[in-house]
Amino acid sequence: MKRATSKKPISNSRIVPLNLPAQMERQTLGNPVTTRLESAIANCYPGLEADIRNLDRRFFPGLVFSFVSSGDPDDPSPNGAKLTDVDLADPDLTSPPPDKEKLELLSNAISSGQAIFLDALTADGVRISLRNEKNQPYDWDVAWRLVRSLRAGKLSIELNTRPSWPTVQHFPMTLVGSRRKYQDESGQISDAYHPGELTQSLCSPWQHDFRDCGCSFWASNRPDISLPARPAAEHAEDPVIWIRWDRFARTPPKKTVDQNRPFEIDTYEINERWKDLPFVLENRERWDEYLASPEEPRRSVLDEKNVKGELRRLAGIEQALALEYLYARYSVRFGDSNLTPEEQLHADFIAHELLVIAISEMTHLHWVNVLLKELTNPPNAKITGPYRPALKVSPVVPPKNRKTRSTPLVAAIDDFIAAEAPSGTIDGQYAELLELFTLRKYPQSLIGLVERIIADGVTHHSRFCEIKSLLARYPGRLVRDLKDLKDGDPSYALFVKRYQELIASLDQAYRSGSPATKAHELMIGLDQKITEQARRKKPRAVPLVEIALKKKEPQKR
C-alpha cells in the first residue's frame, strides 16, 4: 500500500534507494517480495501462497487451459489440459496475432461446446505427446508436469477435439508461438494474469478444504502442531494437533484415521467454528493478551574471577593451533619442482597461507600474554598474583575439545575449518571476553586486542575453506606422505631440546616485555631443520604437538 505523501516517488529503477525515506518512496515494480513466486510457499497441492498451476494455465499466449481429470480410471478421455478460453486481448500476443483466424476458430469452437485438448508439444526439436503408449490421454498431473517443464521460448502445440473424429474440420490444429515468459527481469508477473488469478485455487488453514488436505504443508503463521494455551497445568508441554477438539492433549491420539475422526473437527465444523482456532505465538496457542517476556538484563557469561584461567586456556589453544598448522604445512609440497608449474603455484600458495595463519596464532599467543600481564599490573589489576607467561600447549582444542595432535593437512583440514568457524568456537570464547571487558569498562587498548583476535579468526576460516577447495581440485598432488620422526631417534631429542629453548626464550621475552628476537631466530632455525627432514629421501615429519606436549613448560625463576 502506498502511503500518503507530498513527495513524488522515484521511478528510475537503476538507482538503489539507501536511506529510510528513499526506501519508502520507492515505486517498486511487481508484487511485494512476500508474494513473489520465488519467495512464496508455492506448490500445486494446491499451495499456500500461490498455486503454480495457475501460471501454466496461460503458458501459450492467447490460450487458457485447465488441467482436468475425469476421476474415473475407466474413462481417461476428459483428462489432461483442456482449452477453456481464448484471450485475444492477451498482452503477450502480437497485434494482430499471427494465427488470428485459428484463435477465432478455437474461440467459436469452445463457445459451441466442443471439448478441445492439448495433444502434443514441440520444443527444441522434440515432440512430446500428451498421450501414453496406448494412445490414452495422460491425466491432469502428467499433462501439467509436461507443460511445467517447458522453457520460455519457441514452441508449437497441437490441439484436437475429444472425442476426435477425422471428419472434424481444422483439427488436429497446430499453433506456432512461444511459451510465455511469466516474469520479466524485475520480477513483475505478466499482465496477462488477472488480479487474484494466481491465488484463486488456494486453500488456507481457515478454510474447510484444508481439513482434508493430504500434504501436511502449513503456512508458517499457523503451525499445525503447537503447545496448548495456558493454563494447561498438566499438559502444558504436550503438543496439540490443531484439528482435534481437545485443545489440551488430554486424549491421546488413536491408531487409525477412522478411530481419530470422531475426535477431530469436521469440515462443516471448521466453517462454523473457525474462530475457535487460537493464534499461535512462540509455538503456543493464545487466547489471552500476549505480553512479550521481558528481555534478560545483559550480563556477561564469563565471571571476572575466571578471566585469568580463561586467558591461560586460550593461550594454550593458540599455541596448540599454531603447532598443528605448522605441522600440516610441512606435508605440503611447496617449492617442489616435480610438480607442474600450476600445481607448484598452488602448493606454494597453500604453504604460504598456512604459515601466515600460524604466525597469526603466534601473535595471538603473544597478545593473550599481553592481556594477562596488563591485567596483573596496576592500574588495571584484575588478576591476582604475579604474571607468569602462559606457554603451555593445550592438550585439547575446539570444537568439542578435540585432542591436539600433529596431523597432515588433508586429514586435518576439516578440523582446522571447524576450529576457526565464526560464531561458535574460538571466536565465541574471545567474544565472551570482549563482552566482559566492555561491560566492565576495561581499558580500550585491551579491548582492542581482543577485537583484533576475533577479526583475525574470520579470515582464518575463509582461508582454510579456500585451501580445502584447492586440495580437492588436485587430489593427492599437492601433499606428500611423511612418516613421523619417532621418539628415540637421535634428532627427535634435538628437536625437543630446541623447542624447549624456544619456549624458554619466549618466556623471558614475555616477562621482560622486550622483543622476542632470540625466539624468532630459534624459530627460523627450527623451520629450516624441519623442512630439511621433510625433503629428505626418506621424508620425515617432526611431530611438533607431541614434542611440545612432551615436557612441561620450563619453570624459570
Place this chain on the structure above:
Amino acid sequence: MLVQITTTPPLAELTLTAEQPWHHIVPGNPTVLLLLEGSRIYAFPEGTALKANELSDLLAETARQPPPVRFERQPSALSLNIAQSCNLACSYCYADEGRFGGEPQMMSLETALAAIRRHISESSAKAVSVGFIGGEPVLNRDVLHRSVQFASREAERKGIEITFGITTNGTLLEESDLKLLRAHRFAVTVSMDGDRETHDQLRTTRRGQPSFAKAIARISPLLTQPGLANIAARVTVTRRNLDVSSHIDALVAIGFSEIGVSPLRTGPDHSLCLRDSDWSSLLSAMILAASHEWERARISKLPLRFSNLAVALKQLHRGSSQTLPCGSAASYVSLSAEGRYYTCHRTVGDPSLELGDLKSGPSVASRRRFVESRHVENQEPCRSCWARYLCGGGCHAEVLQVGRGGCDYIRGWLEYCIALYPQVLTHRPDLLAT
C-alpha cells in the same frame, strides 16, 4: 500542537543569487545521490554514472518543497539558567563566565518552579524536557534538586514523560548530585576539552588553577555507575586544539563513551575562535577522527563513541530534513535567572531575542516571527546551498553575532558522512537504529 509556518513575506522579497539546488552527488564507491526533498539518499549501480537525462527526469519527479517547520504552540523543551555564574573562567566561554554580560545571578526557587509549572501544565506534548544550564548550574544546587523533584512530580501527575538535561563542568558535583542524576533520566553533558594539558590550558578557575583533575575525580563515579543518566563529553575545539582524534582518545581513556566536539566561533578571546583559514584543518581532523572511529566500529562491532559521526549517520539514515538548525524558539525556549524567556540559552540577555517574562510566558507571535525570519529559505547564501536542509543554516546565536563562516567545513563533513553512509548500512546497520 504543530503549526505550519509560512515563509512570507521576507522570502518573496529576496532574489535568488543562484539557482536553488535540489540534489547533490557525492562521488565515491558507490557514488551517492542526495535528493534534497525529504533528504532521500540513493546509490548508483557500481561503475555507472547517472546520465544527464536521467538526472533531469529525477529532478522533474521531485516536488521541490522545503520540509515543514516543527513549530510547537507550547515548546516542549525548556532550559533554566539557574546559575548565571561559574566557578571556572574558561577563556572561550560564550556566556562570559556564566554572566552573559551582566552581573552574576542565581535563579530563585520561585522562578524555577513557576517556569516548570507553566511548562508542564501548558504543554500538549506527551514528553517534555527541562534543562539546567548556566554558568555552572551546580552552583545553585538547592534549586537544581528541588526543581527536578518538583518537575518529576508534576509530570507524573499529568501523566507525561519528562527528561532532564544538564551542562556542567563537573568540578562541583557532590555525591548528592550524582544521586540525583542517576535517579532521573538526565542527559549529562560534561564540558571536557581532551587530555589534561589541553583541558587545563583552556579551562581554569578564576584564579587560573587547572580544573582537569577535579572534574575527573567528580565525574568518574558517575561514569562507572551512571544509573538512568546518559553522560557525554563535549569538547570545544579552539584554533589551538584542532586535533579531534586525540581529544576523543583522551576522553575514552577517562571512561566517556560518547564524545561530541564543536568548533569555537564566538567568544571573548578572539585569538581562540576559528578563522577562515582554520576550517579546512578542522575538516581534516574531523574526517581523520571519524575514519579511525568507523574502522574500529566496523571491525569490533562496538558502538561509535564520536557522537558527531554517530548522530550525523543516524540523521542521514532517517532522512532528517529541516529548515532550521535547531528547535530554538520553535520547540525550545530558555529562561534567564531573572525570569525572562529567550529564543535559546545562547541568546540570554539579548533584548532583541527576548520572548516575554514569566508572567506572560514566551510569546507565540515573537517566537513565530523569529522562526520565520530564521527559516533557511530566508537566509543567504543558504538558499543556494545543497546542504541547507541538513544544516538548517547554522547556530542562530553565532550567525547573528559573527555571520556565517565555515560553510565549506559543514559541507565537507556532510559529504564525508554521506559517502560513508552506504558502508555503514552494509556493515553496521545496527549503528543507524534510533
